[in-house]
Amino acid sequence: MTPVLSRRLFFGELMPGSRSEPFLLTGYGKNSTTGVATVTTFERAERFRRAVKGLAVAWGAALVSFFIPIAHLLLVPGFVLTGVFVFTKRTRARDVTESIHGTCPNCGHEQDFDSSSDWHLPRHLTCANCSRLLTASPKSTC
Ligand SMILES: [Zn+2]
Numbered sequence: 001m002t003p004v005l006s007r008r009l010f011f012g013e014l015m016p017g018s019r020s021e022p023f024l025l026t027g028y029g030k031n032s033t034t035g036v037a038t039v040t041t042f043e044r045a046e047r048f049r050r051a052v053k054g055l056a057v058a059w060g061a062a063l064v065s066f067f068i069p070i071a072h073l074l075l076v077p078g079f080v081l082t083g084v085f086v087f088t089k090r091t092r093a094r095d096v097t098e099s100i101h102g103t104c105p106n107c108g109h110e111q112d113f114d115s116s117s118d119w120h121l122p123r124h125l126t127c128a129n130c131s132r133l134l135t136a137s138p139k140s141t142c
Contacts, residue, residue, distance in 0.1 A: 017041060018098060023121060023136045027106040035102020035136060039095050039119045051090035058083030095119035106132050 021037045042050060062079035066072050100113040102125075109129035117123075122137040 021119065022139050023102075024139050025102045025105055025125070026135050026137065027104065027127075027132055029106065031105040033103040033105045034139065035100060035113075037100045037115070037119060037136075038098040040098055041095050042093065047091050047093065050093075051087045054086035054090050055083045058086055093118045100125065100136070102136075104129060104132070104134065106130050106134075 018038050018040045021039050023035050023037060024032055025035045026032045058079050062076045062083070065075035065079060068075065095118060097115040097117060097119045100115045101111070102113065103110045104127040107127060107130040109127060111128050113125045113128075122135055125134045125136055126132070127134055
């Protein structure tokens with residue numbers, strides 16, 4: 001079960017503070033379809049809280065891996081740097097993508113796209129069925 005799916009099952013259709021963002025999905029041809037992204041907006045205090053939580057998890061892993069002989073030479077600096085990376089990324093992430101759902105305009109396959117980054121348009125998506133590159137753009141400009 002994916003994290004997004006489990007959160008949906010736990011919190012219902014949308015998490016608190018989430019909204020649906022419709023977008024236009026285009027491929028190589030003239031055909032276009034629409035898709036919907038579920039986006040959660042975090043205010044400054046929430047972003048900082050998420051960032052500290054990510055930093056604590058990574059640095060906790062660094063602390064635990066400190067006691068593993070030889071492997072700690074790579075694990076400790078790796079987790080410390082990961083913590084700094086996660087902290088920086090989460091403090092800047094105002095709109096976080098929870099899920100992206102749409103239909104490929106090339107092959108017609110309905111699917112959930114990779115939603116592992118911040119929400120921004122335009123963005124490139126890859127169809128899981130035909131492996132073609134798709135472009136998601138705002139609905140109002142097209
Ligand atoms: Zn496709």
